[in-house]
Amino acid sequence: MKTALSQRSLVVASIYTLLALLWITFSDQLLALFIRDPGQLTYFQTIKGWFFVGVTALILYYTLRKAERTAAEASAPELSTAFRSSLRRRVVRLVILTTVPLIVLTIYNSAQQRQRDRANAKEQVMRFAHLVAARQERIINSIHETLFTLAKLPAVHQADARACNGLFADLLSFSLRHAAIGAALPDGTVFACAPAGAVTNNLSRRPWFRQTLEREDFSVADFTSADPNYELVCAQPVYDAGDNLHAVVFATVDSQWLSRFATELRLPADAVVTLVNHHGIITGRSIDAPIYVGRKVPFGHELTGRTSGLFNSRDIDGVNRIQAFLPAIQATVIVGFPATLVTLEANRALFRNLLIIALVALIAIGVAAGMAELSIFRHLREL
Secondary structure: OHHHHOOOOOOHHHHHHHHHHHHHHHHHHHHHHHHOOOOHHHHHHHHHHHHHHHHHHHHHHHHHHHEEOOOOOOHHOOOOOHHHHHHHHHHHHHHHHHHHHHHHHHHHHHHHHHHHHHHHHHHHHHHHHHHHHHHHHHHHHHHHHHHHOOOOOOHHOOOOHHHHHHHHHHHHHHHOOOOEEEEEEOOEEEEEEEEOOOOOOOOOHHHHHHHHHOOOOOEEEEEEEEOOOOEEEEEEEEOOOOOEEEEEEEEEEEHHHHHHHHHHHOOOOEEEEEEEEEOOEEEEEEHHHHHOOEEEEEOOOHOOHHHOEEEEEOOOOOOOEEEEEOOOOOEEEEEEHHHHHHHHHHHHHHHHHHHHHHHHHHHHHHHHHHHHHHHHHHHHHHH
């Protein structure tokens, strides 16, 4: 008799578990067919979970009613301590049995949510990387237009230091793109610069200056050879009507543009934008630039042989981030989101839902035990 009951309980539990797993799998797939928005999908998955709780609660109720009727038909001598303990254990097992599929459903939904959050984060970091690269290109193009215009002015052609210094200072007063603007003779002698002393008196040995003379056209180069700020420098040769070189006008890109633009983008906390040159050296950073500019990134191997892509890596500040990178002018743009922040909300929701399930299970066990004591055992004692 006892063996038959145990086998029957095992069969019922197995059928229930199988049906619960099928419900979890196919109901999620059905929802995904009709709902595309991640927020709405999570909401309806929660509703679906509570529907499952309601159905299993009804099953528990009718099971207890059946146990009550069965026990009421038993004779008083059969109301032994073993019977009472066995019934209570079965009630507890039934509550746990109805809770396990819900826990599995909650963990499964949380895993799905984390996957969606990671996919969304990867899309966002790549989108932000494109925005940063586009902003840098616009800044360089704007500086090119400014230098091209300056190269046409008589004061520059005549190397009029006083007029050029005043003009360059006025340009800096209302432009956030330039850190410095200057002009030099073909031999590298600087005859005008704003702010004063921003560059050395002679640029003939600077690689970017020689590159401009060799190209005979606008050029953008790294200023790393002699400048600790690792700024970009743009240069434009100045020719007269007879194609004779008179001077070179130049402007360095303000290194603070990156942090200002990152603020405009409203990046998440601890998200960072980094510019890296072809040597893997950091030339710009939206956070703590003075600390990290000039240092080599620890994930240089991720950039080797690739023009763009995504990867997970520990950054130079020790934070593990989801990173996206794209080519830019004289640099690679890298945008990183903290990996823990990406899944933080899903992890919090999982903890909260598991805590609720545990509390509901404890309450259900208490209520079921009380119902058994008041309804079943009380009637039996009256027999």
